[in-house]
Amino acid sequence: MTTADVFGLHRTHLIGVAYRLTGSVADAEDAVQEAWPRFAKAEGVEDPRGWLTTVVSRICLDRLRSAAVRRETYVGSWLPEPLVTTPEDDDPLAAVVRSDGVRMAALVLLDKLTPDQRVAFVLHDAFAVPFGEIADVLGVSEAAARQHASRARRTVTGSTPPPRAALDEQREVLEKFLTAMVNGDIDAVLGLLHPDAVMIGDGGGKARTAVNTVSGADKVARFFLGLLRKYGYPEHRPVLVNGDLGMVMAAQGEVASRVTTFTVHGGKVAAIYDMANPDKLTHVEF
Known part of the structure; x- marks a missing residue:
């Protein structure tokens, strides 16, 4: 050899x-x-x-x-x-x-x-x-x-994330979550978010996303529903992001290209990660 x-x-x-x-x-x-x-x-x-x-x-x-x-x-x-x-x-x-x-x-x-x-x-x-x-x-x-x-x-210690949910469970939860978002049904969105849900965005000062961590189901729900009202529902391609379900979205109007993924735990969305810094997406096909 x-x-x-x-x-x-x-x-x-x-x-x-x-x-x-x-x-x-x-x-x-x-x-x-x-x-x-x-x-x-x-x-x-x-x-x-x-x-x-x-x-x-x-x-x-x-x-x-x-x-x-x-x-x-x-x-x-x-x-x-x-x-x-x-x-x-x-x-x-x-x-x-x-x-x-x-x-x-x-x-x-x-x-x-x-x-x-x-x-x-x-x-x-x-x-x-x-x-x-x-x-x-x-x-x-x-x-x-x-x-x-x-x-x-x-x-x-004490912060270790829960084991990865099965992809079928992730898919079921995310389909319901995205449908509720499109319908503007805040009660349904809240019902699918973990009470301590977080949304973390990374734009690096080069693309729009949340600058600070959005914490709590109510704030996360209102943040995303506000984006949908302003920009509409983005076209996306489902992928695996670090082994979990996520989506790739090419630039659309004022919205920069991004990769978004989710953590599902106990049938609810526990975390959303939105990566929009173009420097970190050079290896991603949009």
Whole structure:
């Protein structure tokens, strides 16, 4: 087996690691690509998967630290880049979205962590990487690596999103929800929203969406019904977004192109994520 063949065997795994670490499709693909020449030149690698995971994680850590600086001046909420697939897709990204850990709700939670905490937590809890290897990635002692993971775990405890609802349940709930929206039936909309529902938009100051998180069923319902009255019901294409049902909408009049996805829990819409920043949608076909 050639070096390229060995690398190819681990590509999907590496994309999954890099995307969960960075929340960026572009950064994940770049990190994996950057790891290839290093692997091609390496000699005597006994554990290619572990070696490549470490290299990709180091690259992602650098990108996370740079992103943390950029976010200080970011306009509005920050959402991960969406992974848009269809049930028929059979590529590395389609394989990655099968994991609960790349759901939009899960990635939003990871964004609360520092870069070092995120790397330690994801590598250990999601991919069972030993703390000794995590310490090498972070450039700290093994005890410090454990502490980063422990602090991350405390941050996310109690906020972990519920398991992904079956696609049939998602489809049934969303069809009812969208029908109620089109009909302007606020009571029906409210009945399909979780009381603590949230709507998070990411326009990055370059496209219109909610600048601040909209919280509570009543506010979320009135926000969307107001948009429908102003702009009408948008044409859309159903897709999977990070493995959950969502939609892709091309630019229509004053409304920018966007990808919107939902979290369904207990037969209700618990969260809506609206990604409109064009910089994060360059890999999406509209």
